[in-house]
Amino acid sequence: MGVELAGLVWERPQAWWGLCLPLLVLLAAKQPLRPRLMATGALSLWKRVMDSPGAGGSERPAVPWAIWLLCAGLTAAVLSMAGPRSIAPGVSREWLVLVDRSPSSYLPAESASDEDRLSRSIELLEEEWLGRLREEDSVRWFDGQAWDEGVSFPDAWRDAPRAPALAPDWAQWDAPGCVWLCARPPAIPRAEASLCSSGGASAPGPIAIDGEDRLDWDGDSLVRVIGGAPRRAVRLDGVGGDLADLVALWADERGLTLSRGAPSPEDVLVLSRASDAGSGSEPGALSVLESEESYGERDPAEFALLWSERLDEACLPAAGLSPVSARAPIGNAIWIQGAAPDERRDGGRPGRAWEGWLALLSCGLVAAALIGTPR
Amino acid sequence: MTEAHTLPCPEVSVDADLLQRARSFAARLEVGGELREEGGRGAHLLGGEEFVGHRPYRAGEDLRRLDWSLLARLGQPFVKVTRREAGEEWAVLLDTSASMGVGPPGKLQRAAEVTGALAVLGAARGARVRIISSGGAELFLTGGRAGGELLAFLNGLRAEEPRGMRGLVEKAGRFRGASRVFLVGDLLDLEPREALGLNRRGRSLAAVGLLAPLEFEPGQLGRIEWWDPEEEQRLVLNVAAESLEEYERCLNAHVDGWRDAAARHRAAFGCFDTRTPFEEVLRGILGG
Numbered sequence: 001m002g003v004e005l006a007g008l009v010w011e012r013p014q015a016w017w018g019l020c021l022p023l024l025v026l027l028a029a030k031q032p033l034r035p036r037l038m039a040t041g042a043l044s045l046w047k048r049v050m051d052s053p054g055a056g057g058s059e060r061p062a063v064p065w066a067i068w069l070l071c072a073g074l075t076a077a078v079l080s081m082a083g084p085r086s087i088a089p090g091v092s093r094e095w096l097v098l099v100d101r102s103p104s105s106y107l108p109a110e111s112a113s114d115e116d117r118l119s120r121s122i123e124l125l126e127e128e129w130l131g132r133l134r135e136e137d138s139v140r141w142f143d144g145q146a147w148d149e150g151v152s153f154p155d156a157w158r159d160a161p162r163a164p165a166l167a168p169d170w171a172q173w174d175a176p177g178c179v180w181l182c183a184r185p186p187a188i189p190r191a192e193a194s195l196c197s198s199g200g201a202s203a204p205g206p207i208a209i210d211g212e213d214r215l216d217w218d219g220d221s222l223v224r225v226i227g228g229a230p231r232r233a234v235r236l237d238g239v240g241g242d243l244a245d246l247v248a249l250w251a252d253e254r255g256l257t258l259s260r261g262a263p264s265p266e267d268v269l270v271l272s273r274a275s276d277a278g279s280g281s282e283p284g285a286l287s288v289l290e291s292e293e294s295y296g297e298r299d300p301a302e303f304a305l306l307w308s309e310r311l312d313e314a315c316l317p318a319a320g321l322s323p324v325s326a327r328a329p330i331g332n333a334i335w336i337q338g339a340a341p342d343e344r345r346d347g348g349r350p351g352r353a354w355e356g357w358l359a360l361l362s363c364g365l366v367a368a369a370l371i372g373t374p375r
Numbered sequence: 376m377t378e379a380h381t382l383p384c385p386e387v388s389v390d391a392d393l394l395q396r397a398r399s400f401a402a403r404l405e406v407g408g409e410l411r412e413e414g415g416r417g418a419h420l421l422g423g424e425e426f427v428g429h430r431p432y433r434a435g436e437d438l439r440r441l442d443w444s445l446l447a448r449l450g451q452p453f454v455k456v457t458r459r460e461a462g463e464e465w466a467v468l469l470d471t472s473a474s475m476g477v478g479p480p481g482k483l484q485r486a487a488e489v490t491g492a493l494a495v496l497g498a499a500r501g502a503r504v505r506i507i508s509s510g511g512a513e514l515f516l517t518g519g520r521a522g523g524e525l526l527a528f529l530n531g532l533r534a535e536e537p538r539g540m541r542g543l544v545e546k547a548g549r550f551r552g553a554s555r556v557f558l559v560g561d562l563l564d565l566e567p568r569e570a571l572g573l574n575r576r577g578r579s580l581a582a583v584g585l586l587a588p589l590e591f592e593p594g595q596l597g598r599i600e601w602w603d604p605e606e607e608q609r610l611v612l613n614v615a616a617e618s619l620e621e622y623e624r625c626l627n628a629h630v631d632g633w634r635d636a637a638a639r640h641r642a643a644f645g646c647f648d649t650r651t652p653f654e655e656v657l658r659g660i661l662g663g
Contacts, residue, residue, distance in 0.1 A: 039381070040601050041590060048621075049621040049622045049625060
């Protein structure tokens, strides 16, 4: 990704350590300027030489200009090795952060911690990546279904979605400028995207409902909690007729309570009267037209079967359930820096690479130094 | 006192090889001719000379040395070879001040070799040789042969004294009886008139100046902090083309001053790089 300095992007800033070389050359060149101490019995003669005009004084001779040229050439070579590239004006970069909002991301990062795995991933991302953004860069966030824009992580995504989400299709977004934000590193190979994974310890907790009981995983084995199943409700909001009767039977069969009151956190399905535009379905909610409330002249069995399938499909699982695979430990945090995004594809040119010119300059300066060295 | 370990070449290392070389040199000198007297004017017989033999006449020699009777008999010119009477005293004044530790090759090392060779030479000629170092050490060789005692004395020398040749010259009374006086050092701490004042009638004087290559021909060394190990003074200077040119002028002026003064006082003088073997140094001073 490089480092920005002096209006340029330096692809290999570690090469700057090479600047020690011209400094060492200059220090070595100054050494002979310290006078050598030599014994003589003819000091009286040298004193006469010193007193005579035009016989050369004792002033410190300068470092030969050839040495200065050599140091300048070495400096140019080191800067060339650092890979400088200018930033084309008016060009910005677009980053895409894919966020895994599946249930395992919202499990605790440590067994006795309030911080979930996703929050830990966000902290790691801010530490390793956000500081490298340029002012003109744009950032988009995608969780597999919804998009958001902005430099900061969308606050609304810090809470687990009521309907369990799936992880994004990672393979579709393995490109320069993409960042994978997750709890567990995806199993598929990654080529160009950056990876930010929180890792995490094991997260014991509920994994399934069995009738009125709840099955928990304690880190080693399954534990049946008698009567531990959470209370779950189906709420009818303005829906009646045959459908209401069917919903009551369906709910009873599944251990759900029927509610017609105010919304509650226990609601796993809400049926409401649809507008004239039409009915719809989304996880945890069904909108029903008035005409759909009764089976009319249709076969009652077919009506019941159809609606049972729709109810099962729309019904949310109990809150807080995650399979054992999601609750198992997933190792340490990982940050792998991938490729930076290409410049905008709207015609902006990438910045000019200066390393070739600097290499040429270096060769010229060294040649001049060699030519200028007294033979 | 200077810390000797900071000087590049403060010590002396000589062995029996020096004695062998010196004796060979003395023999060659004997065959090739007698010692040069009084500033290189050519030898002539002086009072107290001992006749030791003949050698062929060489063109340009003083005809007063020609053996006319031998010429009449043989029809070929020969000159008489003489040496001073046995019993004359030589004084070798050796500078062992800290500046003699400059090198390599070390000035004191070369000076010790020259001194040792002079001692061998003098002993071979039957002279008594007194070696006096500026550090106070003294050796008096008699009996006609210089050997282990001389080597031990020379190996014990060390370039560490704060005073050099000037201190020796001021104590001329210690070698009042010497008929030949040799000054061996870098001569950088001495004015010619101070040394040449030792010369007098009946005495010959020779001054040997030894400089390390760093002092003789420094080369372009860049920025140097020169350090005087005797006075602990320091001087920072860029040793480049301009300063080298000026240094050469100053050094030449110093050497020329000595040469001219020596010529006026009929003394022998030579200034040598310490890379020069002692044989060449003595040949330059003594002739032959």
